[in-house]
Amino acid sequence: MKYISLITLSLALGLTAQAANNLKVYQADDSTAVRAVGRTEVLPDGGGVRFDWSGTYFETMLDGRELKLRLSDTRKSYFDVTVDGRPTGKFKAASNDTIVTVVEGLPRGTHNIAIKKRTEGETGTTTFHEFILPRGGSMTATEPRSRFIEFIGNSLSAGFGTEGLDRSEPFTPESENCNLAYSTIIPRYFDADYAIIAHSGRGAVRNYGDSVRVSEVSMKHKYLQTLDEDTLSRWNFEAYRPDLVVINLGANDFSTEPHPYRAEFVDSYTEILKNIFDKYGNDIKVLCVIPYAVSAPVESYYTEAIAKFDTPNIRLIRMPTDYLNATTDRGAVWHPNHNGQKKMSMMLIPYIATMMDWPLTDKVIE
Numbered sequence: 001m002k003y004i005s006l007i008t009l010s011l012a013l014g015l016t017a018q019a020a021n022n023l024k025v026y027q028a029d030d031s032t033a034v035r036a037v038g039r040t041e042v043l044p045d046g047g048g049v050r051f052d053w054s055g056t057y058f059e060t061m062l063d064g065r066e067l068k069l070r071l072s073d074t075r076k077s078y079f080d081v082t083v084d085g086r087p088t089g090k091f092k093a094a095s096n097d098t099i100v101t102v103v104e105g106l107p108r109g110t111h112n113i114a115i116k117k118r119t120e121g122e123t124g125t126t127t128f129h130e131f132i133l134p135r136g137g138s139m140t141a142t143e144p145r146s147r148f149i150e151f152i153g154n155s156l157s158a159g160f161g162t163e164g165l166d167r168s169e170p171f172t173p174e175s176e177n178c179n180l181a182y183s184t185i186i187p188r189y190f191d192a193d194y195a196i197i198a199h200s201g202r203g204a205v206r207n208y209g210d211s212v213r214v215s216e217v218s219m220k221h222k223y224l225q226t227l228d229e230d231t232l233s234r235w236n237f238e239a240y241r242p243d244l245v246v247i248n249l250g251a252n253d254f255s256t257e258p259h260p261y262r263a264e265f266v267d268s269y270t271e272i273l274k275n276i277f278d279k280y281g282n283d284i285k286v287l288c289v290i291p292y293a294v295s296a297p298v299e300s301y302y303t304e305a306i307a308k309f310d311t312p313n314i315r316l317i318r319m320p321t322d323y324l325n326a327t328t329d330r331g332a333v334w335h336p337n338h339n340g341q342k343k344m345s346m347m348l349i350p351y352i353a354t355m356m357d358w359p360l361t362d363k364v365i366e
Contacts, residue, residue: 026132028127035060035141039226040226048127054118054119055195062110064137065134069132070099072096072127076094081113118179149194158178202222241280244287249269253265287352292324293321302316
């Protein structure tokens with residue numbers, strides 16, 4: 001199978017009228033043709049579908065052998081492509097009005113095609129404009145899965161450095177892949193749809209390296225946004241309703257001095273929980289994860305915040321400090337690589353299975 005080649009729009013515009021007549025075009029916001037999962041924004045007047053959060057994905061059933069995509073990006077974003085659930089390659093979006101060949105040379109028949117954003121909003125905001133395929137082919141949106149998990153987090157959830165080969169490597173967008181992070185491994189295991197609201201270096205109240213105890217824009221604020229990089233955007237929480245929300249925050253809050261005061265962290269974490277219940281209802285299940293980098297005395301901050309809600313629907317789990325190998329489980333800048341992320345998933349999956357009454361299976365955790 002051949003896949004992932006890049007063609008400029010000018011080349012596409014140079015197609016003969018006869019060639020153009022042999023193409024079929026679907027607008028990116030055609031919900032009958034493709035299903036967008038995660039936080040997206042439909043632009044007016046056929047402008048396309050804009051998004052930037054890690055892990056946002058588009059899924060379709062393609063009846064045909066080839067699929068192209070016209071897109072734009074503000075900086076440089078990377079995407080993975082899967083065909084019938086199997087990874088087939090990746091592509092880069094780094095300019096305006098570019099046409100990417102997503103897949104070609106497929107066997108005849110219908111195939112599940114998924115295009116998944118690997119990188120987070122800081123590396124680029126992407127707009128999908130059109131899906132293009134040879135005339136005679138067709139696209140049909142996939143059906144939503146019966147389970148949905150939302151993740152709120154930082155670099156661990158965004159897949160920072162998961163493809164790094166050594167812990168001493170600097171970060172590059174090329175080594176970031178949330179499709180190898182626990183935030184996608186767990187949904188794959190449970191066959192769940194998912195959305196990832198994560199930004200590297202951000203905390204519940206204080207961001208990594210900030211000179212103040214309370215940052216101006218933390219994940220408390222970003223959780224309400226449609227786009228990670230647009231602080232004025234506001235997400236419509238009626239667009240989807242998860243069965244489970246997983247919060248994995250705190251490592252950046254207490255990574256460097258000055259640490260937030262107990263009351264400052266508790267108030268911000270409480271506000272995040274309150275927004276979840278206000279937006280999704282009191283019966284939503286929430287799993288709060290205490291990161292392995294958080295010291296033992298801070299654990300009581302989480303329990304104090306949770307205690308403010310009179311509900312059995314919030315659970316708390318502590319990630320051990322020593323479960324990752326210091327070398328083989330580390331990718332770029334000491335962050336967990338794919339192997340480390342799988343270990344994290346192996347800890348959380350049984351807990352989620354019990355909490356949600358989702359049975360364990362023999363599926364490989366990968």
